[in-house]
Amino acid sequence: MTKLKLRPVAIDTYRENVAYLHRGCTFYRSEGFQALNKIEIHKENGAQPVIAVLNIVDDANITAPGELGISEQVFEQLNLPPGTSVTVKHASPPASLDAVHDKINGESLDYDQYLKIAQDIAENRYSKIEIAAFLVGCAETGFEREEVLHLTRAMVASGDQLEWGEDLVADKHCIGGIPGNRTTMLIVPIVAAHGMLMPKTSSRAITSPAGTADTMEVLARVDLLPGAL
Incomplete structure (x- = not known):
């Protein structure tokens, strides 16, 4: 394992943990690090390591030899001051x-397998290519009815859960991706006006100039943290 000093890099990598290592760092060759390798960043207190994708830089103004540059997302997760020594390993x-390989080969997966996949993805242990492989495997081989339930339960168990304190919580889904379709903006207020609890998550623009979240943002804030909800 290698010890390096943390150096925050003011780059927003949008939910992807990224670390930066200078090509001139003595550990670059000796430890066999390469660009796009996944590394573990360990604190001194033995806490859960942070997983990040490694980028190699040649500009010491970004990260100098002996330092480990980290994106804003990693800096927030580590919660350590700049210059702190951390241990780095593959x-x-x-x-x-x-x-995932079993799914690509057409096999059905059980709940425990889906749970481990969901947890590893949530902990940033999968690269984008590995996530894409999982999605392609699911799309190509399809799901048994039980697998849909297993994957849904695994996703719920791997994330933060909100308790609304109501016996009945309503929801609404549609196929999405239709430009100009504002079904959510019509249905949710009607249902809520009849006294039913209907919390709704919506995406921003994907296939049209404005998604449901973009449209709703004209009327109210939509970027609410779980505590505010």
Whole structure:
């Protein structure tokens, strides 16, 4: 394992943990680090390591030899002051990738397999390519009815959950991706006006100039944290 000093890099990598290592760093060759490798960043207190994708830089103004540059997302997760020494090592491939290979080969997965996949993705142990492989495997081979339930339960168990304190919580889904379709903006107020609790998550623009969240933002804030909800 390698010890390096933290250096925050003012780059927003949008939910992807990214670290930066100078090509001239003595550990670059000796430890066999390469661009796009996944690394584990360990605190001194033995807490859960942060997984990040490694980028190699040649400009010491970004990250100098002996330093580990980290994106804003990693800096927030580590919650350590700049200059703190951390231990860096190669990240082991997630064991749940075996289940992804099984899915690609057309096999059905059980709840425990989907749970491990969902947890590894939530902990940033999957690269974008590995996530894409999982999605392609699911799209190509399809789901058994039980698998839909298993994956749904696994996703719920791997994320933060909100308790609304109501016996009945309503929801609404549509196929999406239709430009100009504002079904949500019509249905949700009607249902809520009849006294039913209907919390709604919506996306920003994907296939049209404005998504449901963009449209709703004209009327009210939509970027609410769980505590505010």
